[in-house]
Each structure stands twice: as structure tokens, then as C-alpha cells.
Amino acid sequence: MDNMKVIVDHDQIQQHIKEVAEKLNQRYQSDDNLMIIVLLQGGKRFADDLVKYLSFEPSVEYMTASSYHGDTQTSGTVKISSEIDGKIAGKDVLLVDDIYDTGLTLKAVTDYIWLLNPASISTCVLLEKQKKHRESIPVDFCGMKIEDSFLIGYGLDFEGKYRDLPYIAIMQEE
Ligand code: IMP
């Protein structure tokens, strides 16, 4: 594919993930109440690598949140699907996703989780787009800030493709 430009290579991504993992090790090492919730599908690749660098064994669960329907713009409506509602009460939830873009996803999912009575919710993303977000969300752990373009690779897809690229690239629309 020639209409893409690699902006973060595999080694750089791993370095950023290790830095996030070190912060999580400090914060959660002795927290038996931690529940990591990974947002599918985009957050899975990041979470899988992140967990490898943790110095403790976390409990990891998944929810699905989707707002893109084969486009490069969010549809604005976030659909959440969860099978773990009954497990969340009293937990220190760490919500893990690939990217903080408009913030609509993290806002919708944190609103959803708060209704299930967790002890706390913290957020962790690999990437934060440098832009004015539609919803302003406190991001507790962030791998790196990145320019506001449509990105692919390392969990980020376009129409279900390119998620498995080992680097992050800007997709230049023709
Ligand atoms: P937000 O709701 O706009 O903050 O976006 C969050 C979700 O949209 C992420 O979980 C991604 O799945 C997806 N997303 C946001 N920006 C991009 C992008 O540049 N490329 C691919 N997916 C994206």
C-alpha cells in the first residue's frame, strides 16, 4: 500500500509500552482489586503487549465498543457490548484502549461502567491525538501523543484491515 506513511515503528511502540507498564507496576503492584478492561477490537494488541511487561498477573476482561462503520470519521454513536457487567462492582477498573480521538468512546464506556459500581476507573491508551477532543476525558496512562490524522496499524484498522501491521502509519486518503 503506497498511500501510507509510517510514523512510529515497532521498536518505538514497544519502548512506549514498556514505559506505560512501569507506571502501572508502580500503581497496581499491590492492588488485588485491579480489573483491566480492554476495549475490543482496537485495544487488544496494545493490551496483549502491555500485560507482558507487567511484573504481576492482572485479571483481564474485555468489552466491545464500536463507533466507526467502515469510515474514517466516527459515527458519533458508541455501541457497547459487555458480558462482564456482574463482575465489576467494587473493582479498580483500568480501561485500556488503542487511542483517544474524539473521546466519545472513553466517555460512553466510562459512563457505562460507573453504573456498575466499580471502586474506581482509570484510563490507559497507547495514543492520544493532539486535537481538541469532543469529550474531555482524564487519561491516567498514555503511551504517546500523536498528530491528528487517520492512523492504521498496531490495532487500528480501516474497514477491518491493517490492524496487524507492526507499526503505526498515517493513511493518506486519495
Ligand atoms: P474516539 O471515540 O473518537 O475517541 O475514538 C476511539 C475509537 O475510534 C478507538 O477505540 C479506535 O477504535 C477508533 N479510532 C479513532 N481514531 C482512529 C484512527 O485514526 N484510526 C483507526 N481507528 C481510530
Ligand code: MG
Ligand atoms: Mg476502538
